[in-house]
Amino acid sequence: MIPGAPGRAPGAAPGLPPARIRTHVLVPVTFADGFATTARVFTFEGLVDGREHLALGLGDRSAAPGPGACDRDPTPTRLHSECLTGDVFGSGRCDCGAQLRESVERLDASGGFLLYLRQEGRGIGLYPKLDAYVLQDAGLDTYEANVALGYGEDERDYTVAAQMLGALGVSRIALLSNNPDKAEQLRALGVTVARRVPTALHLSDANAHYLATKAVRGAHTLDLHVQP
Secondary structure, X not given: OOOXXXXXXXXXXXXXXXXXXXXXXXXXXXXXXXXXXXXXXXXXXXXXOOOOOEEEEEXXXXXXXXXXXXXXXXXXXXXXXXXXXXXXXXXXXXXXXXXXXXXXXXXXXXXXXXXXXOOHHHHOOHHHHHHHHHHHHOOOOHHHHHHHOOOOOOOOOOHHHHHHHHHHOOOEEEEEOOOHHHHHHHHHOOOEEXXXXXXXXXXXXXXXXXHHXXXXXXXXXXXXXXXX
């Protein structure tokens, strides 16, 4: 760990193995549409799955952490699962890239944290996710495809997210998400989710079936008038 980097703060969720901030650094962030800001990117040690998850401090949370730096209550927070195809290549099969873009701008305006979690394909990995795409093209929905490959419908576990929030000194959040499972898991892990704030609807012809399936089978709060 870099000397002087802050360690686990008092906001850590009870009962979890402690995680610590490994280092933090300012990174300029620019999206394809021209929106630009600066994020403080945090790395961690002690995360239970050993993966390289990141937290982005945005707005006033991009300042260097110190005493009282994270005492606002609740802290606007987004848990964003990595989606290489959507986040990087702009795939229209999902709404992940659009949600990431929206979340960064909203958190930059309000001040908050975006946790970028390495949970590709709802936790099954990149290659299996692409295998699931093949099955979706043959008629299965996004959940059925994961199950057909021998995985659960959603394999994501948010223990590391709770650890990261603890290391950042955050115990109460306003969760930017359409997914009630994220809030339920975080509450079970000792994080107080004061409220869940939905993201916008990023609907297109290419992702309409995908979004409808998430609304019906995953109980995502999406205002849709289409059938899965």
